[in-house]
Amino acid sequence: MAQIPTQTKKDLFTHIAILASLFLVLFFGFFFVYLPWSTHHGETIKVPNLKGLSADKMEELIDASDLTYEVSDCTYTADKPPLTVLSQYPLPNALVKSGRKIYITINSETPPTIKLPTLVGLSVRSAEQQLFIAGLRKGIVHEVNDPRVKEVIEVQALGRKIEAGASIPKGTMVDLYIGNGMANVDMEMPDFVGKPMDEVTIILAGMNLKVGKVVYEANEAFPAGTVFKQTCATCEGTSVKPGDLIDLWVVGGEDENQ
Template sequence: MIKISTNSKKDVYIHAALIISLLLALFFGFFFVYLPWSTNHGETITVPNLKGLTIEEMEDLLSERNLNYEVSDCTFVAGAKPLTVLSQYPLTNSKVKEGRKIYLTINSETPPQIKLPQLNGLSVRSAEQQLLISGLLKGNLKYVNDIRINEVIEVEYQGKKIESGTLISKGSKVDLVIGNGTGDVEMEVPDLVGKPFDEVKILLAGMQLQVGSVIYESESDQPAGTVTKQNCTTCSNDKIHAGETIDLWVAGTPPN
């Protein structure tokens, strides 16, 4: 056993100094040598941008930086390549420790099947919004003769008509068949000259025709409210389609 001499104050001071020196050496050795060596204290790694990379590319990039990863979610985004990184956490350029785990969202290889929403009868704009909400894309707009102007008449997928509720892949494009406001069947242009304007409006509505421009002739010798002239710019060979318009000239002055 080592005996420590304490015969004088000098011996006590020497031994106290030795003990303090030993404690300081242990303190600095632990915090400034051992900890940096064991935990890379003060060293950080910049997280690379992984978005859009394949799994193989992502693994190589993280391996070079001694970082790990975990797939926390798998979803489907139309237009993105299958099995590529959609998002990451921590974000690009974040500073992390070696061995840190990066959490990833990967684009699914197979799109999920979803039901086609009810689009018939909606306006083009409303149909586009419903497609967006459902995860589908708008394809071509096909206009056909139909009195329902700018309204969806039917929906086509891969060239075939489909009904609402049909299962199709998320991200698919569907074509919308839209009414152009004119009927498919031709009819004779009605003779409206000499008839009262109020009667003409009822007649045209019953034929699914529209009143176009109305020009009043205050100097006409016809009774006020009588149609004196008519014109249809879209008619051909005295034929007209439902939904088309006829311009009218009316005797008298505009009503207040």
């Protein structure tokens, strides 16, 4: 084996330079060639997009991509089908090694129960905000005869009346009943016979009653355009309530009175 003489300073510096060169070659080779090759070897798999897939489809795609998975969380979202993927990590299109584990969040089959917040006495907008915060949804808003204008007076869900604090499934549609400002009191049925149709219409509107069926017929006992008969199918006896329908018979043809 050839030996490098070290009898002079020049020989010593030459020896040191060779050792330093070997060290640098090993250093850069380890950190810039071997480590990148060993740590990134096989990092050619692109993570598929699993969001929205059913559990079965997700498993098939994971297996086909040579990856593994673990369900890290199970939550409930009302507008998503049960047992579908809600989120994943790593994210879609990330490059990972073969066999990398993908962490999945699945939509639960059974919604958790939520306690109904206090809604009675609130406005519709405030009630809707409380429902959203609680994980519930606003259903149909019904107006009923009540002096409390635009104020929630009753809450129904799942086909029945419910009170604050009752437990119902998350995502349930909740119907609100609000007052229309009209007291739910009985009034005496007014007598419209002999009055002009235009006048009757004004009286009905003022009493918060509605015009129901209007029948035009000949009747020689009254002038044209005059009401000669009235009925109310929704009334009790001679009493009426706001919102009742009053059917009217009017003298003359319909074309004459339009």
